[in-house]
Amino acid sequence: MHRVMPRHRNSLRLALVLIVSFSVFAFADGPAHACSCAGGDPRDALHAADAAFVGALRSWDDLGDGTTIYTFSVRRSIKGGLRGSVDVESATDGATCGFEVKAGRRIGILLHRQGGGVWYGGLCTQIDPDVLITAGQPLPASDGEGPVRLIVGGNFGEARVLALDGVGRTLGYGYGDGVVLAVSMCPAMTRFVEAVSLNRTGWLVVRDTATLEVVREVSLITGRFPSIDEVSCLTDDGELLAAAESRRGITSVHVVRGPRDRVAFAAKHVRAWFQGDRAYVASGSSVARLQLWGGSLEPVAQIPAGLGSIEVSRDEGHVGGVRYGGSMRGNPPSEVVVVRSADGSVDSFALRGWNDSGDVHWLDERHVVYLPGGADDDRAHVLSLPGLVRAGGFRGWYTATSTIVHGCARGVGWGTLFTACLPDGPVRTRRLVGPETFTVTSVSGHVTLAGAR
Numbered sequence: 415m416h417r418v419m420p421r422h423r424n425s426l427r428l429a430l431v432l433i434v435s436f437s438v439f440a441f442a443d444g445p446a447h448a449c450s451c452a453g454g455d456p457r458d459a460l461h462a463a464d465a466a467f468v469g470a471l472r473s474w475d476d477l478g479d480g481t482t483i484y485t486f487s488v489r490r491s492i493k494g495g496l497r498g499s500v501d502v503e504s505a506t507d508g509a510t511c512g513f514e515v516k517a518g519r520r521i522g523i524l525l526h527r528q529g530g531g532v533w534y535g536g537l538c539t540q541i542d543p544d545v546l547i548t549a550g551q552p553l554p555a556s557d558g559e560g561p562v563r564l565i566v567g568g569n570f571g572e573a574r575v576l577a578l579d580g581v582g583r584t585l586g587y588g589y590g591d592g593v594v595l596a597v598s599m600c601p602a603m604t605r606f607v608e609a610v611s612l613n614r615t616g617w618l619v620v621r622d623t624a625t626l627e628v629v630r631e632v633s634l635i636t637g638r639f640p641s642i643d644e645v646s647c648l649t650d651d652g653e654l655l656a657a658a659e660s661r662r663g664i665t666s667v668h669v670v671r672g673p674r675d676r677v678a679f680a681a682k683h684v685r686a687w688f689q690g691d692r693a694y695v696a697s698g699s700s701v702a703r704l705q706l707w708g709g710s711l712e713p714v715a716q717i718p719a720g721l722g723s724i725e726v727s728r729d730e731g732h733v734g735g736v737r738y739g740g741s742m743r744g745n746p747p748s749e750v751v752v753v754r755s756a757d758g759s760v761d762s763f764a765l766r767g768w769n770d771s772g773d774v775h776w777l778d779e780r781h782v783v784y785l786p787g788g789a790d791d792d793r794a795h796v797l798s799l800p801g802l803v804r805a806g807g808f809r810g811w812y813t814a815t816s817t818i819v820h821g822c823a824r825g826v827g828w829g830t831l832f833t834a835c836l837p838d839g840p841v842r843t844r845r846l847v848g849p850e851t852f853t854v855t856s857v858s859g860h861v862t863l864a865g866a867r
Contacts, residue, residue: 457571466496806837
């Protein structure tokens with residue numbers, strides 16, 4: 415199996431949101447190469463549309479200014495209560511994202527409405543009619559049992575959060591617009607925070623774990639199009655939050671207390687992340703602990719250049735990460751690297767491929783786990799110190815993000831939940847709602863879902 419995905423977690427998420435997809439949007443006469451259409455989950459596309467229907471083209475009127483009015487007969491209204499026929503304004507040809515459809519052929523269309531009550535559509539809003547009908551049906555009924563064990567965030571149409579039981583079955587949905595890019599449980603497990611991208615703005619949203627209802631939400635003081643890479647809930651009630659956000663090469667760490675958001679730290683060309691209640695910052699040659707209240711940095715370790723997917727051991731005695739290799743012949747393969755904080759000594763373990771994404775996690779102070787993120791190698795490794803000796807592993811792991819809880823790895827990516835207990839698996843997978851699953855966190859307390867819509 416061969417997959418190629420972007421190197422960094424935030425770019426992976428962005429690619430999943432913006433990826434050009436010709437599997438969801440089906441074109442009657444073939445795609446026009448000058449028009450690129452953003453695809454994704456058809457449920458989300460339907461949720462974002464103002465109306466949608468299954469019908470057929472009856473006639474068209476070329477206005478002579480590069481636009482055409484297409485008249486469609488409505489055979490089945492999916493959204494918006496359309497009846498009879500509908501006029502849709504579009505570009506005149508497919509090269510400029512106008513409709514490409516033959517008269518009388520059955521088609522699904524998503525519509526958007528702007529000022530004046532005119533319906534707009536085109537090549538990028540054409541969708542397979544059967545896919546559209548399925549997307550218009552309610553989300554699948556919950557089929558899980560027992561307490562909440564995992565919270566999965568992503569983009570599922572009218573919902574953006576899934577609560578799962580211990581085997582990955584759905585217990586309930588957290589509804590709301592936008593895309594969840596990161597999620598973190600609060601210490602008592604009764605609440606969690608999600609980092610949401612909505613209307614070009616970053617939001618932190620706190621939910622009740624037992625009901626999935628929104629408790630509060632705060633917009634970050636940032637510019638347009640932020641990427642929220644990490645989020646952390648620091649108090650049981652979710653009143654104190656932290657978030658790492660990147661934009662135009664600058665990483666900012668936000669501390670949010672109640673409705674107030676302040677930037678505790680900002681710098682160019684660094685990465686910031688959270689491990690529990692600790693915050694860390696990595697530059698090109700070092701890792702430091704960030705004091706959220708004063709913004710000061712306390713050195714932890716010197717690291718080799720090019721180290722990514724970094725995680726610090728619980729006792730801060732070691733720093734683990736991945737040094738990415740090249741895909742060209744003659745370039746060295748990627749490798750897992752562990753640095754001893756006290757003296758800077760380095761152990762490494764060569765991976766067989768040019769893995770350009772993945773996660774490193776500390777199982778304990780003597781064992782580090784590498785979980786691939788989707789490249790040309792699907793092998794996970796459990797490595798022991800000293801020397802990074804292989805102590806276990808398994809194949810078949812492809813996730814956007816992953817975590818380790820009670821000795822088992824959990825990860826999500828491309829609409830699938832992955833589970834493998836360490837050290838040797840096997841990997842078990844379960845399909846989830848929709849293809850856009852971006853983040854997962856575990857619920858270690860006993861919380862039973864009740865009262866969610």
